Amino acid sequence: MADRLPDKETRARQPLSAARFKATPEFDNFRRGMIELLKVSKPELDARVRVAREASPRFGNPNAAGRKKLRSE
Numbered sequence: 001m002a003d004r005l006p007d008k009e010t011r012a013r014q015p016l017s018a019a020r021f022k023a024t025p026e027f028d029n030f031r032r033g034m035i036e037l038l039k040v041s042k043p044e045l046d047a048r049v050r051v052a053r054e055a056s057p058r059f060g061n062p063n064a065a066g067r068k069k070l071r072s073e
Contacts, residue, residue, distance in 0.1 A: 021027055040048070058064035 016024075053059060058066070061067075062070070
């Protein structure tokens, strides 16, 4: 990673090539996580989403962050 140090004139870092990006530990961790996620069957994924939604502290709270305001007509 020493070769990605900022350029002395522009102080900008050199962008990573695709091959070097794929060799980073962060990408490897992301790739392993996505492989595990994609192994889940549709019914199992639906069940996991349902359980996570019901366990969410925002479940049933109309004032929770990310909720749309209700129109009062």
